[in-house]
Amino acid sequence: MREKILNLLEKNSRIDLKELAILLGITEQEAANEIAQMEKENIICGYYTMINWENTNKEKVIALIEVKVTPQRGLGFDKIAERIYNYDEVSSLYLMSGGFDFTVIIEGRTMKEVASFVAHKLSPLETVLSTATHFVLKKYKESGTVLPDKGKDERMSVTP
Amino acid sequence: MRNPLSNKITQIKPSGIRKFFDIVSEMDDAISLGVGEPDFDTPWHIREEGIYSLETGKTFYTSNAGYKELKIEISNYLKRKINVEYDYNSQVIVTVGGSEAIDIALRSMLDPGDEVLIPQPSYVSYEPCTVLADGVPVIINLKEENEFRLTADELLEKITDKTKILVLPFPNNPTGAIMEREDLEAIAKICIEKDIFVLSDEIYSELTYKGEHVSIASLPGMQERTIVINGFSKAFAMTGWRLGYAAGPKDIIKQMIKIHQFAIMCAPTTSQYAAVEALRNGDKDVEDMRESYNQRRRYLMHAFKEMGLDCFEPFGAFYVFPSIKKFGLTSDEFATRLLMEEKVAVVPGTAFGDCGEGFLRISYAYSLSDLKRALEKMKTFVSRLEVIDRNMK
Numbered sequence: 001m002r003e004k005i006l007n008l009l010e011k012n013s014r015i016d017l018k019e020l021a022i023l024l025g026i027t028e029q030e031a032a033n034e035i036a037q038m039e040k041e042n043i044i045c046g047y048y049t050m051i052n053w054e055n056t057n058k059e060k061v062i063a064l065i066e067v068k069v070t071p072q073r074g075l076g077f078d079k080i081a082e083r084i085y086n087y088d089e090v091s092s093l094y095l096m097s098g099g100f101d102f103t104v105i106i107e108g109r110t111m112k113e114v115a116s117f118v119a120h121k122l123s124p125l126e127t128v129l130s131t132a133t134h135f136v137l138k139k140y141k142e143s144g145t146v147l148p149d150k151g152k153d154e155r156m157s158v159t160p
Numbered sequence: 161m162r163n164p165l166s167n168k169i170t171q172i173k174p175s176g177i178r179k180f181f182d183i184v185s186e187m188d189d190a191i192s193l194g195v196g197e198p199d200f201d202t203p204w205h206i207r208e209e210g211i212y213s214l215e216t217g218k219t220f221y222t223s224n225a226g227y228k229e230l231k232i233e234i235s236n237y238l239k240r241k242i243n244v245e246y247d248y249n250s251q252v253i254v255t256v257g258g259s260e261a262i263d264i265a266l267r268s269m270l271d272p273g274d275e276v277l278i279p280q281p282s283y284v285s286y287e288p289c290t291v292l293a294d295g296v297p298v299i300i301n302l303k304e305e306n307e308f309r310l311t312a313d314e315l316l317e318k319i320t321d322k323t324k325i326l327v328l329p330f331p332n333n334p335t336g337a338i339m340e341r342e343d344l345e346a347i348a349k350i351c352i353e354k355d356i357f358v359l360s361d362e363i364y365s366e367l368t369y370k371g372e373h374v375s376i377a378s379l380p381g382m383q384e385r386t387i388v389i390n391g392f393s394k395a396f397a398m399t400g401w402r403l404g405y406a407a408g409p410k411d412i413i414k415q416m417i418k419i420h421q422f423a424i425m426c427a428p429t430t431s432q433y434a435a436v437e438a439l440r441n442g443d444k445d446v447e448d449m450r451e452s453y454n455q456r457r458r459y460l461m462h463a464f465k466e467m468g469l470d471c472f473e474p475f476g477a478f479y480v481f482p483s484i485k486k487f488g489l490t491s492d493e494f495a496t497r498l499l500m501e502e503k504v505a506v507v508p509g510t511a512f513g514d515c516g517e518g519f520l521r522i523s524y525a526y527s528l529s530d531l532k533r534a535l536e537k538m539k540t541f542v543s544r545l546e547v548i549d550r551n552m553k
Contacts, residue, residue: 158177158195
């Protein structure tokens with residue numbers, strides 16, 4: 001049941017308890033209890049809105065930065081991660097397997113702003129060996145949702 | 161000039177759905193709940209296999225009965241899902257949709273005058289296909305009080321010396337009814353006693369929301385007298401690929417292959433390659449779609465209850481079949497007014513047999529947001545009807 005609740009919330013964090021209960025064939029109380037419990041266990045960590053900023057007037061630049069680091073003795077990657085994710089500009093941070101160590105996702109207003117973050121904040125960190133910055137040109141799909149307008153229902157309207 | 165047409169074909173009525181389709185297709189802002197196919201796209205990995213088969217030049221005929229790999233997968237699937245073993249080589253035929261399988265099964269088994277028992281409300285093709293095969297359709301009117309399941313008594317009442325085939329269309333389009341193991345056991349017993357064959361149309365088998373789907377072919381003594389029909393349209397959202405199959409006794413399948421060979425040659429090759437992928441790696445897709453349908457089913461049941469529309473709880477397919485008897489309108493009048501006044505299209509129950517009078521088929525092969533929009537409008541319409549009803553009293 002938890003997984004079903006999470007699947008629905010992941011697609012629509014605004015879904016109300018009543019609807020959730022109807023869809024899953026449980027009571028509102030049961031749904032509320034499960035959600036409260038999952039919030040407590042830090043399984044549900046927040047409720048977000050997916051925004052296609054491209055369709056607004058607001059300029060927004062997103063960059064994905066590959067970062068190589070030297071882990072510090074006794075501290076490992078977690079401590080370095082903390083130094084990186086504490087910057088407000090960092091929207092996501094992942095530890096990676098393979099050719100580099102961290103993926104840092106930065107959101108800024110302009111490319112200049114992002115470049116400045118990399119040059120003045122990220123690169124100077126003593127553990128950072130190198131960075132490679134990739135700017136996002138267009139978002140097609142995010143968190144399972146295709147962002148361009150979905151096509152019309154092309155099925156014939158009435159069929160046996 | 162002589163009449164170019166055959167009497168047999170001109171006497172067959174066109175499908176009752178046609179009328180609504182014609183009206184709806186002229187309206188550009190109508191919301192339809194009249195569709196009989198999934199709203200999901202075919203899962204991408206399945207489509208990709210179809211594309212890949214084209215890229216690698218798999219553009220030839222397959223053998224008449226179907227691509228060998230696919231027949232093997234179908235045989236494995238049936239073993240896994242309904243626990244019946246079929247020899248892929250002699251007991252399986254791949255057809256152009258489940259509809260072709262229905263047609264050629266009836267043509268392979270009927271002689272003029274043989275009677276075919278057809279429970280209704282049900283899919284529109286059993287009756288005309290029986291007539292085209294020179295059989296005599298005998299309709300069994302299913303009842304809402306039995307949740308539109310077929311009972312032993314209803315079956316016994318219609319059996320004559322001429323009865324040869326019972327069509328068993330469950331999970332059912334349009335009612336959403338299912339037959340559970342006990343229901344089927346009672347039917348199987350009679351079929352064995354009276355020596356009747358069963359055409360079990362299980363095209364909606366994956367869309368069962370109460371326990372696991374049970375096939376009558378899996379009951380003792382039934383495999384040898386049952387043709388199981390299934391396909392890819394509903395389970396894997398593959399309607400446009402036109403791919404189905406039948407599995408059954410090899411003597412019957414052999415004759416079906418003969419008709420198929422002369423009329424069709426073979427099912428589309430691209431679709432057959434894609435279908436292999438569907439059966440090998442599609443279980444998770446089916447499970448996800450089933451969960452979505454089930455959620456919408458619960459939502460609709462709840463919404464109908466709130467708006468005062470009576471409806472038994474269906475546990476299969478993607479239809480609900482509410483009763484509108486209390487409004488004093490026929491199914492056709494209700495559906496026509498709903499379409500004209502609120503621009504919501506549903507299919508009158510009568511399109512699936514006379515005993516569908518007083519009911520509507522409502523499809524939930526739509527996103528929840530589409531369903532909500534349509535339900536709002538239905539609610540407005542129904543509340544207006546009740547007012548009229550009260551004024552008349």
